[in-house]
Amino acid sequence: MKKGVAALFVVVVMAALAHETAAVSCIPTELLPCLAAISSGGAPSAECCSKLKEQQPCFCQYIKNPQYRPYIDTPNAKKVAAACDVTIPTTC
Template identity: 60%
Template sequence: MAALTCNPMELSPCMSAILSSAPPSASCCSKLKEQQPCFCQYEKNPQLKGYMNSSNSNKVANFCEVPIPKC
């Protein structure tokens, strides 16, 4: 298995769900699961922190059943 590359652009399928109240797509959920080990790294990035901590991000993660780690 290839090593995971932490790339926040991989989460672009989730942007419409995070920025609106649209339900996340299947591709969003699969990308969230794939990028989950990177969440703490993203949260430390000042440009991404607002997205990671938004209530819509939590709703998307809950919808996709991807737990948000405590960083």
């Protein structure tokens, strides 16, 4: 439960710092539908996959930020992304 609250806090902070990148609004709170799957390593919902695909152009921005990288660059996040057929970049 503690991790879920911490992850939610980070997502809210990310939303406060979000900005636009090439016609895609980089709004980290858009990824909230993925929180349960990333926290548990479970199967992502269709809404989660849709949001991951929508936010994919923002991943480098999130990865470059040391506050957000630990949430994007985790085994569970990679598992959820793979299940949604979304690639998390390894270099930006």
